Structures are given as C-alpha cells and as structure tokens.
Amino acid sequence: MEHVLGSIGQQVLRALAAVGRVTMYAFLVFAHVLRPPFYLREFKNALFQVGWLSLPVVGLTAIFTGGALVLQIYAGGARFNAEAVVPQIVAIGMVRELGPVLVGLMIAARVTSSIAAEIATMKVTEQIDALITLSTHPFKYLFVPRVLAGLITVPLLVGVGDIIGIFGGHLVATQSLGFNSVTYLQSSYNILETRDVVSSLVKGCVFGGIATLMGCYYGQNSGRGAQGVGRATKGSVEAAAVLILGANFVLTSLFFSV
Amino acid sequence: MIELEQVYKAFGNNRVLRGMTLRVPKGTSTVIIGGSGTGKSVVLKCIIGLLAVDHGRITVDGSDVTVGDRDAFLARFGMLFQGGALFDSMPVWQNVAFRLLLGSQKLSQADAREVAIEKLRRVGLTPDVAHKFPAELSGGMQKRVGLARTIAADPEIIFFDEPTTGLDPIMAGVINDLIREIVVEIGATAMTITHDMSSVRAIADTVAMLHNGVVQWTGPVQDLNNSGDPCVEQFISGSVDGPIEAIR
Known part of the structure; x- marks a missing residue:
C-alpha cells in the first residue's frame, strides 16, 4: 500500500x-514578445504556415462535422417532434464547442507536431546552437513568431470553421432533410449571442497559444536522435490535445456556468 | 587570449571536465585532441556560453565570458559545427549571410548576398551554389558553406568542431588547408576539436590532449611525436593498449 x-x-x-x-x-x-529585436519575416512565415495552410483541413473538418451534426440532431429531435430546432442547436453546438475544439485538435495534429518536429530536428542537428552563436536568440527567432501566429490565426480559423460548419449543416439540412434555406440561416443567426461568438474566439486564441507553445516546448526539450525527435513530436501532440480539452472545459465553465 | 582556469562541468553523474586549465594565446591555432566522450566539444560550448560551467572561470582577453554584453561577445566568434548545422529552411546565401542580415550590421539583402557570394568563392564554391538549399549539397560542400558562414562577419575567434568528420581524406585535406589559410589570412584565434591526426598536423600551432577531464599534455605541434606522454603516444598510434581505456 x-x-x-x-x-x-x-x-x-x-x-x-x-x-x-x-x-x-x-x-x-x-x-x-515585448523586447526587440522582432523578426518580422519569421512572423509572416509563421502566420502563413499556422494560419493559411491550415485552412483546408479546418474547412473540411468543419463542413463534415456540421453535416453530421445536422443528421444526428435531426434523428434525435425527431423522437420528440423537435426537428425545427436543428438549425439553432447546430449553430450553438458549432460555435460554442465543436468549432473551437475540433479546430484546436486539428491544429494540435497539424501545427503542434510540425513545430515540435522542426525544432527538435534543429536541436538535434545543432541548428539552435548555431543560431545562438550567430547572436540570435532562439526564443525571439523561433518561438515568439510561432506562438504569436498561433494566438492570432487560430481564433480566425475557429471563426471560419464555425461559419463553414454551419454552412455544412445548412447544406445537408436543405438538400437531404427538406429545410428551407433562408429560414435555416435566419434561425442559425438569430439564436447566436455575442457571448457565443466571443467565447468561440477566446477559445481559439487560448488553443492556438497552447498548440504552438507545446510544439516549441517539446521541440526544444527533445532527446537526441530520430527517437528523440519522434518522442518530442508525440509528446507535444498529446500534451496539446489534453490541455486544449482541459482548457475548453475551464473556458466553457467561465463563459456559460449559470 | 582565451583562458580556462579549473573548469568543471558534469552532466548528472558524468563528470566531463574535472578542473581543466588551458591558455590559448591570441592569433594562434590550438587543436584539442582526445578520445570520444572526453568532453572536447563541451569545452568549446562552455567558452561560447552554450553550456554553463559548474565551477571555474573562462576569460577571453581578460573578461569573464559570463559577464557583459552577450551579443557583443558572440559577435567576436565564429563556429563551424560538426554537421555543418546549416539552416535547412533557407538557401545557402542566406545561411552564409545570416549574421549580416539579422545581426547588428543589418545589411540589405543585395549587399548581404554579395558578401555571401564572395565568402562562398573564398571557400571554393561557385556563385550558383548560393541559391541552392543545404539538402541539395554534398557533405563536403555543406562543410564549405558552414566555413563560409563562420567567416562571413570576419570573427576574431573561430571554433572548429570536428571539421573533417564524415569527409573522404582528399576533401578533409582541402578543408584543412582552407581552415589554415583562412585563420592566417584573418589573423583569428582558432580552437579546433578533432580526432583526425592529419587535421591536427595541418591546422595546429599548439596541441592539447584532453584526458579524464583535464589537459593531460600540451605543446607545439612539432613536439607531438616526442611528447613523452603515454596518452598522446597511444592516441597518435591508435593503439588499443595504453592508459586510454578502449571500450570493446
């Protein structure tokens, strides 16, 4: 014992x-972040890598999730003759929870792993040591641009994901379930409050910070060799995913607990 | 003058440096030899501040390396890493001109590219290499690019960590000659880590043998064959029998 x-x-x-x-x-x-020098080119590159290049995967995730959500809620709602509330539930579900969480997890899978693997490889091949000997602080050159890019672009991706998810639901609802297009969109729009959208974007910002930070942290602390890089990558994604889900619970509690 | 006084460094229970003392006079080329895992690279990393020493003092021209403006201190150094450590996300010319673009000099792209191409020429590479990426180059070419990056900002002190590792003997000879020429040309103080005895004879003014975490023997390269030190003799001859324990 x-x-x-x-x-x-x-x-x-x-x-x-x-x-x-x-x-x-x-x-x-x-x-x-607050102290110069600032590496604008690295920051722009990070914005492109984290934000722009994540758009396809975020869009596809959101559209399929929105579509599946409509089918599930419609099937469930039919048991209580509540099919009419499908647009509202899909909109709230996407914006409050599924949008931010799924985008966060996709970013953890795509961006965190990529950052961790890149930085771990740089560490193993002494590129980070080389940066230091070239009078360049790795925190400023490597980590700050990536984390800032995560904080800025992931909320935008969440916003885009929310919209695409709702439209994915709309597509399925109008094409397969006979919903009226205008009524569906109107119902979705009317149900959403400012708090829903703000919570979604705040979650995106926090998840973006977590995802990029975990990539940098695990990359910088990776072990030697290919195995070290592999472990760092795996660890970063696990940590980011768990922290994102944990942070989601905390943020939901803060925004919506009665 | 680079001076190490009673420097200790351990990684957990592994005591790598155990009171190492060494003096490298200004404008000379010192080569540190020693078996694998004896902490030769650790010495360079401690001097340049990549690793913190546990005990002891390291000074460059009388100033403690841990005190003062770090950027100004690092600006005096150039370091060629064992594997080149080229940034694989950027083309060769940006690797070479990295410090010129982002350091205190902040040259324009055009000027920095011009300097980079000139340095590439100095190490025997043609300008068409400038726009390639490190992954497109052979090991020897990567070493040359690394060397070009090391000398790009005309450093006062240059460290070479295993400069000929992984190269064929002919390419190793070329790199050794380049190192010797460049060090003399810019009047730099050089410290080199190597196992390669042909490198030692080509590059060194002074040789220091590191064994059991201390400098076992030091002297001019001409005295290497008559050092009278059993460790040095075993190391030069490559014999398995002797004071240096060979792990079989």
Whole structure:
C-alpha cells in the first residue's frame, strides 16, 4: 500500500514539476514578445504556415462535422417532434464547442507536431546552437513568431470553421432533410449571442497559444536522435490535445456556468 | 587570449571536465585532441556560453565570458559545427549571410548576398551554389558553406568542431588547408576539436590532449611525436593498449 501511495505521489510531483516548467517556459516566451529585436519575416512565415495552410483541413473538418451534426440532431429531435430546432442547436453546438475544439485538435495534429518536429530536428542537428552563436536568440527567432501566429490565426480559423460548419449543416439540412434555406440561416443567426461568438474566439486564441507553445516546448526539450525527435513530436501532440480539452472545459465553465 | 582556469562541468553523474586549465594565446591555432566522450566539444560550448560551467572561470582577453554584453561577445566568434548545422529552411546565401542580415550590421539583402557570394568563392564554391538549399549539397560542400558562414562577419575567434568528420581524406585535406589559410589570412584565434591526426598536423600551432577531464599534455605541434606522454603516444598510434581505456 505504502509503495503504491509513494508511486502515486511521485507521479503527482513529476506532473506538478512539468506544469511548473511549462508555465516558466510560457512566461519566458511572452517576456520575449515585448523586447526587440522582432523578426518580422519569421512572423509572416509563421502566420502563413499556422494560419493559411491550415485552412483546408479546418474547412473540411468543419463542413463534415456540421453535416453530421445536422443528421444526428435531426434523428434525435425527431423522437420528440423537435426537428425545427436543428438549425439553432447546430449553430450553438458549432460555435460554442465543436468549432473551437475540433479546430484546436486539428491544429494540435497539424501545427503542434510540425513545430515540435522542426525544432527538435534543429536541436538535434545543432541548428539552435548555431543560431545562438550567430547572436540570435532562439526564443525571439523561433518561438515568439510561432506562438504569436498561433494566438492570432487560430481564433480566425475557429471563426471560419464555425461559419463553414454551419454552412455544412445548412447544406445537408436543405438538400437531404427538406429545410428551407433562408429560414435555416435566419434561425442559425438569430439564436447566436455575442457571448457565443466571443467565447468561440477566446477559445481559439487560448488553443492556438497552447498548440504552438507545446510544439516549441517539446521541440526544444527533445532527446537526441530520430527517437528523440519522434518522442518530442508525440509528446507535444498529446500534451496539446489534453490541455486544449482541459482548457475548453475551464473556458466553457467561465463563459456559460449559470 | 582565451583562458580556462579549473573548469568543471558534469552532466548528472558524468563528470566531463574535472578542473581543466588551458591558455590559448591570441592569433594562434590550438587543436584539442582526445578520445570520444572526453568532453572536447563541451569545452568549446562552455567558452561560447552554450553550456554553463559548474565551477571555474573562462576569460577571453581578460573578461569573464559570463559577464557583459552577450551579443557583443558572440559577435567576436565564429563556429563551424560538426554537421555543418546549416539552416535547412533557407538557401545557402542566406545561411552564409545570416549574421549580416539579422545581426547588428543589418545589411540589405543585395549587399548581404554579395558578401555571401564572395565568402562562398573564398571557400571554393561557385556563385550558383548560393541559391541552392543545404539538402541539395554534398557533405563536403555543406562543410564549405558552414566555413563560409563562420567567416562571413570576419570573427576574431573561430571554433572548429570536428571539421573533417564524415569527409573522404582528399576533401578533409582541402578543408584543412582552407581552415589554415583562412585563420592566417584573418589573423583569428582558432580552437579546433578533432580526432583526425592529419587535421591536427595541418591546422595546429599548439596541441592539447584532453584526458579524464583535464589537459593531460600540451605543446607545439612539432613536439607531438616526442611528447613523452603515454596518452598522446597511444592516441597518435591508435593503439588499443595504453592508459586510454578502449571500450570493446
């Protein structure tokens, strides 16, 4: 029994230490945001990589999710003769929860893994050491542009994902389930409150920060060799996904708890 | 003058440097030799500040390396890494001109490209290489690009970490000659880490043998064959038997 408790205690301490390290790391990154030099070209490149190139995967995820949601809610609602509320539930579901969470998870899969693998490879091949010897701080050159790009572009991606998701639902509802197009869109629009949209964008911002930060953190702390890069990539995606889901719960509680 | 006084560095239980002391006079070329895992690269990384020492003092021209303006300190250095450490996301000319573009000089793209092409020529590469990416180059060409990047800002102090590793003997000879010529040409203080004895003889003014975390022997390269030190003799001869433990 003592052994089991000791082992649990060790795990808890290890987890707390990891939280402390990540928090310190986040503070360091944000401290560097405020101090020059700023690498505009790197920032633009990060905006393109994180934001623009994620659009296709975000769009496809949102459109299929919106379509599936309509089918599910319609089937469920039919049991209570509540088919008419499909547009409202889809709109609220997409904007409040599914949009931000799915976009966040897709970003974790696409961007976090890519950042972690790139930075870990740079570490393993001494490119980060080379940066330092060339008088360039890796926090400013590598990490700040990526994290800032995540904070700025992911809320925009969430906004786009929300809209595409609602239109995906609209497409299925009008083409397969006989809903009137104008009524559907009007109902979707009317049900949404400012708070819904703000919560969605705030979630996007937080998830973008988490996703990019985890990529940078795990990349920079990767072990040696191909195995080290692989572990860093896997760890970054796992951590980002879990933190995104945890943060989603906290943010939902803050925005919508009665 | 680079001076290391009683420098200690450990990684967990692995005590790599155990009171290392070494003096590298200005304008000379010192080569550090020693078995694998003896901490030769660690020495360079401690001097340049990539690693913090546990104990001891490192000074460059009398100034402690941990004190003062870090950017100004680093601007005096150039370092050629073992694997080249070229940035694979940018073309060769941007690699070479990296410090000129982003450092305190902030040259325009056109000027920086011109300097980069000139440095590439200096290391024997033609201008058409400038727009290629590092992955498109052979190992020898990558080393040359790394060398061009190292000397791009005319550093006072240059570190070479295993400059000929992975190269065939002829290409290694070419790189050794280039290093020697360039170091003399710009009057830099050079420190090189290598296992390659032909490199040692081509590059060094002074040789330091690192063993068990301390400098076991140091002297002019001409004395290498008559060092009288069993470690040095074993290292030069490549013998398995001797004070340096060979892991079989």
